[in-house]
Amino acid sequence: MPDYDDDSDLPPGDERPSKSAMKRHMLALQELGEALVALSDKQLAQMPIDDERLLQAIGEVRRINSNSARRRHLQLIGKLMRDIDPEPIAAALQALHTRRRQQDEAFHQLEQLREAVLAAGAEGVEQVMARWPQADRQQLRQLALQHRRETERGQPPAASRKLFRYLRELQALYGGAD
Numbered sequence: 001m002p003d004y005d006d007d008s009d010l011p012p013g014d015e016r017p018s019k020s021a022m023k024r025h026m027l028a029l030q031e032l033g034e035a036l037v038a039l040s041d042k043q044l045a046q047m048p049i050d051d052e053r054l055l056q057a058i059g060e061v062r063r064i065n066s067n068s069a070r071r072r073h074l075q076l077i078g079k080l081m082r083d084i085d086p087e088p089i090a091a092a093l094q095a096l097h098t099r100r101r102q103q104d105e106a107f108h109q110l111e112q113l114r115e116a117v118l119a120a121g122a123e124g125v126e127q128v129m130a131r132w133p134q135a136d137r138q139q140l141r142q143l144a145l146q147h148r149r150e151t152e153r154g155q156p157p158a159a160s161r162k163l164f165r166y167l168r169e170l171q172a173l174y175g176g177a178d
Helices: 019-038 041-045 052-063 067-081 087-120 122-131 137-153 158-174
Strands: none
Touching: 019 052, 019 067, 019 087, 052 067, 087 122, 087 137, 087 158, 122 137, 137 158
């Protein structure tokens, strides 16, 4: 991380970064600090942060209700982050967000599969069987039939929820075959 406070280590002829560049860098560090504050305790524990002062400041800002005090404390976090290498933290945050996107995508794919099964009936059951040959065909058929009955009677979609839980269980046990 460049230290913009001291010119002594700059080679002759090299210029210091402009004030605007330094401000952009400090704002980027402050935004990274804000992202850390937004994490849960469990997620924060996964971040490679060794600086106790930074961890303490993150904990304190979570308890602050006043907007101006919160803003000042976030600036303090940005200042503390100048003393550490932010790259490992940024990489860990990116990995966390990527993992969350993948989980969301898998969830939506299961929802789409459930809707396809319920819309297609027996053909939909075969889609699941093609994806997971270990699945219980009879249970899938019963859930599809139960869903159709519930829809005809105007009842809550209990079978739809059961089917989704079963598909999620299949995915957890056998993974995605796609």
